[in-house]
Amino acid sequence: xxxxxxxxxxxxxxxxxxxxxxxxxxxxxxxxxxxxxxxxxxxxxxxxxxxxxxxxxxxxxxxxxxxxxxxxxxxxxxxxxxxxxxxxxxxxxxxxxxxxxxxxxxxxxxxxxxxxxxxxxxxxxxxxxxxxxxxxxxxxxxxxxxxxxxxxxxx
Numbered sequence: 001x002x003x004x005x006x007x008x009x010x011x012x013x014x015x016x017x018x019x020x021x022x023x024x025x026x027x028x029x030x031x032x033x034x035x036x037x038x039x040x041x042x043x044x045x046x047x048x049x050x051x052x053x054x055x056x057x058x059x060x061x062x063x064x065x066x067x068x069x070x071x072x073x074x075x076x077x078x079x080x081x082x083x084x085x086x087x088x089x090x091x092x093x094x095x096x097x098x099x100x101x102x103x104x105x106x107x108x109x110x111x112x113x114x115x116x117x118x119x120x121x122x123x124x125x126x127x128x129x130x131x132x133x134x135x136x137x138x139x140x141x142x143x144x145x146x147x148x149x150x151x152x153x154x155x
Contacts, residue, residue, distance in 0.1 A: 029114045030054050035082035037134055037150040041065055044078050046117060064153045073122040073154045078115060079136040081147040085113040087138045090147075092120055094134050097127040109138070122154060129155055 032054045038044060038061045047056045057078065065073045075094070090109040096102050103122045116136055125132065131151045137144035 029080035033057065033080040035080065035148050037077050037079045037136065037148045039063065039065075039075050039077045039134065039150060039152055041068075041074065041076065043076050043119075044117065046078060063151065064155060066155050071123075074119060075122070075134060075152065076119040077134065078117045079148040081114045081116075081136070083147065085109050085111060085138060085147065087111065087140075089138060090116060091137045091139060091144060092116075092118070092134070093137070093144075094120060094122050094132055094152075096125050096132055097130040099133075100126075102126075102132065125154055129153065 030053060038057050040060050040062045042060075044057075044060050047053050065075060068074055088109055088111060090107040090113075092103075092105045092107065093101050094103040102125045103120050105120055107116065107118065109116070120134070122132075130153070132154055133149055133151050135144075135149040136147045138147060139145075
């Protein structure tokens with residue numbers, strides 16, 4: 001019964017990503033950003049030139065999010081994978097402090113992809129003002145393989 005309730009809550013929290021998945025850099029993720037996620041409450045501007053790329057991305061990075069006028073947290077992100085995507089499906093999840101999902105989305109990907117630029121919305125959380133984790137992963141059997149993750153705070 002508890003598992004069924006958990007699945008019902010999870011299904012109710014499914015959130016679609018707005019925007020298309022895209023590669024931030026055609027040549028792949030910069031070494032300094034591999035496995036990391038740049039997050040912001042505003043759309044992230046991805047530099048087109050390699051010179052100063054990491055510095056420009058880190059300058060936009062934020063870890064604390066406030067609710068918007070509609071009462072939800074919107075997290076824009078660019079994820080830099082720690083390895084090439086070996087599948088055609090990507091998952092994005094925001095976990096609360098208890099490691100319970102508060103937002104989940106599935107995105108179509110391309111084999112070999114190394115970045116994902118999109119956004120995810122969180123409608124509610126039982127642990128506001130505490131650390132949450134945003135993760136990008138691909139499913140392998142019943143186990144998620146983490147490509148990138150970051151801790152954030154939803155205020």
